[in-house]
Amino acid sequence: MIVLVPLLQTVNYSFYKWDGVSEPTWxxxxxxxxxxxxxxxxxxxxHVLVLILMFGLIPLGLGLISAALLSRAKIRGEGxxxxxxxxxxxxxxxxxxxxxxxxxxxxxxxxxxxxxVGLGHLTRNWLGDFTWALPSLGMIGVWGGFGFTMVLFxxxxxxxxxxxxxxxxxxxxxxxxxxWLITLPSLRGQMAIALTLTITGALRTFDMVYITTQGGxxxxxxxxxxxxYQLAFVNPDVGRASATGxxxxxxxxxxxxxxxxxxxxxxx
Amino acid sequence: xxxRFERVSNYVIVxxxxxxxxxxxxxxxxxxxxxxxxxxxxxxxxxxxxxTAAWHDGNLAHSMYASLVITVSAVAGxxxxxxxSGYAFGILGVVGERFLFPVILLGMMVSTEVxxxxxxxxxxxxxxxxxxxxxxxxxxxxxxxxxxYWMRATFRALPRSxxxxxxxxxxxxxxxxxxILVPMAxxxxxxxxxxxxxxxxxxxxxxxxxxxxxxxxxxxxxxGAFQGRHVLQVNLMAAGSLIVSxxxxxxxxxxxxxxxxxxxxGAVKE
Numbered sequence: 169m170i171v172l173v174p175l176l177q178t179v180n181y182s183f184y185k186w187d188g189v190s191e192p193t194w195x196x197x198x199x200x201x202x203x204x205x206x207x208x209x210x211x212x213x214x215h216v217l218v219l220i221l222m223f224g225l226i227p228l229g230l231g232l233i234s235a236a237l238l239s240r241a242k243i244r245g246e247g248x249x250x251x252x253x254x255x256x257x258x259x260x261x262x263x264x265x266x267x268x269x270x271x272x273x274x275x276x277x278x279x280x281x282x283x284x285v286g287l288g289h290l291t292r293n294w295l296g297d298f299t300w301a302l303p304s305l306g307m308i309g310v311w312g313g314f315g316f317t318m319v320l321f322x323x324x325x326x327x328x329x330x331x332x333x334x335x336x337x338x339x340x341x342x343x344x345x346x347x348w349l350i351t352l353p354s355l356r357g358q359m360a361i362a363l364t365l366t367i368t369g370a371l372r373t374f375d376m377v378y379i380t381t382q383g384g385x386x387x388x389x390x391x392x393x394x395x396x397y398q399l400a401f402v403n404p405d406v407g408r409a410s411a412t413g414x415x416x417x418x419x420x421x422x423x424x425x426x427x428x429x430x431x432x433x434x435x436x
Numbered sequence: 437x438x439x440r441f442e443r444v445s446n447y448v449i450v451x452x453x454x455x456x457x458x459x460x461x462x463x464x465x466x467x468x469x470x471x472x473x474x475x476x477x478x479x480x481x482x483x484x485x486x487x488t489a490a491w492h493d494g495n496l497a498h499s500m501y502a503s504l505v506i507t508v509s510a511v512a513g514x515x516x517x518x519x520x521s522g523y524a525f526g527i528l529g530v531v532g533e534r535f536l537f538p539v540i541l542l543g544m545m546v547s548t549e550v551x552x553x554x555x556x557x558x559x560x561x562x563x564x565x566x567x568x569x570x571x572x573x574x575x576x577x578x579x580x581x582x583x584x585y586w587m588r589a590t591f592r593a594l595p596r597s598x599x600x601x602x603x604x605x606x607x608x609x610x611x612x613x614x615x616i617l618v619p620m621a622x623x624x625x626x627x628x629x630x631x632x633x634x635x636x637x638x639x640x641x642x643x644x645x646x647x648x649x650x651x652x653x654x655x656x657x658x659x660g661a662f663q664g665r666h667v668l669q670v671n672l673m674a675a676g677s678l679i680v681s682x683x684x685x686x687x688x689x690x691x692x693x694x695x696x697x698x699x700x701x702g703a704v705k706e
Binding site: 247249251275277311320375378379397400406417420 | 474553556637660674695700
């Protein structure tokens with residue numbers, strides 16, 4: 169009830185113009201139509217594409233490579249490594265944001281490091297830079313998501329029967345072929361999970377941006393969730409905010425269903 | 437089978453990755469012990485006093501208490517409700533299950549952002565904003581669908597014969613659940629408790645929206661405000677952050693396996 173009723177209400181709200189206080193007026197689909205003309209929306213959803221790349225695809229690739237390299241190895245103290253690699257997943261998002269805000273600060277460790285190795289000309293205020301703010305945020309996602317994908321893929325690889333690899337080796341296949349022909353196809357399920365989670369995560373990015381940049385400089389790092397928050401609670405235009413929410417939900421659901429479909433089709 | 441070179445390179449990879457992930461956190465921990473407000477590290481004077489200073493300046497005592505009350509009530513309520521409805525859906529069967537269970541699944545998949553707007557304005561109307569009770573209700577609403585799904589799957593995986601022999605022994609529906617099924621499902625219940633503790637404690641979005649009053653704020657929101665005020669006292673900021681993340685990290689230290697398997701299994705829910 170807590171979920172279903174408000175869900176329908178959001179859809180309902182999205183057809184009105186309402187500042188949260190006075191009487192709402194019916195505007196039909198105008199909130200959705202204005203979407204196409206609002207540069208802030210374009211910016212926010214455009215940023216999400218960059219974040220999807222950095223939250224989703226890069227950790228996916230890195231996780232695959234490292235898991236494949238490590239899969240056949242027995243590593244002493246595996247539990248300890250896993251504890252550390254998975255740590256970003258359990259850390260409070262606010263704390264993660266604060267850590268990285270500090271790292272990117274003009275007098276923070278990243279710039280000190282660059283100066284230390286003689287690359288002083290590369291130093292900048294990373295989160296205050298129009299070009300670099302968004303990729304810098306994306307790097308936080310790479311850092312946080314990578315351990316997750318790697319642990320997920322390692323677990324997946326362990327479930328692949330050893331006989332498959334032995335048979336391949338008897339047939340004289342190289343490690344590269346093993347990876348493409350055995351490891352990768354067997355991890356399809358895990359890849360679907362990782363992609364769905366990281367992509368919807370990217371779409372819904374809020375805490376990180378709210379703490380570090382508030383969407384700035386200018387609108388260089390706004391995300392749909394941040395716009396929704398501002399439209400719903402800061403300068404109420406509740407109808408527009410609801411429309412954003414509906415679009416966001418449809419996208420999340422669509423992506424989840426889409427990825428599952430694609431992965432299932434390949435199974436046949 | 438594995439060559440010496442391969443073994444060495446494996447260690448190199450693992451260690452490099454771990455250091456990469458760990459470096460920011462470790463650096464932050466060291467910062468929290470530094471006496472310099474600029475955050476410059478200084479190992480000769482370790483300033484434990486940063487933690488007490490952050491505790492007082494950040495109003496952390498109050499907000500940690502708020503987080504604790506909200507998290508514990510939400511987790512307790514959620515676990516009990518999830519066990520009951522998981523039992524109902526998984527074992528007993530519910531009238532209209534074919535309609536109701538998809539509704540539960542939908543509740544699991546809908547993202548918070550979509551429902552938060554009407555919830556806020558409705559709660560404002562009935563006076564549940566700026567109230568811990570209000571936030572607990574929402575956390576329950578967001579958490580119970582997953583819990584139901586999780587406990588249903590767990591109960592279904594238990595051998596049917598157990599329930600049959602319980603019935604033969606004359607155990608009622610209620611005592612079968614609490615005396616037999618729940619003890620058998622203890623690992624799954626523990627994972628559920630840990631996951632929902634982590635999710636509720638780490639929440640920022642909902643607390644930010646529903647608890648605007650500084651006297652009611654949770655630790656995450658208070659920390660967010662604290663770091664805005666103390667841009668120039670990096671060491672205090674770091675100390676405050678460590679305090680706020682401590683409860684979940686401590687649980688993670690003891691229950692690593694449950695956390696990782698839980699997040700993995702939770703991921704499959706999508």
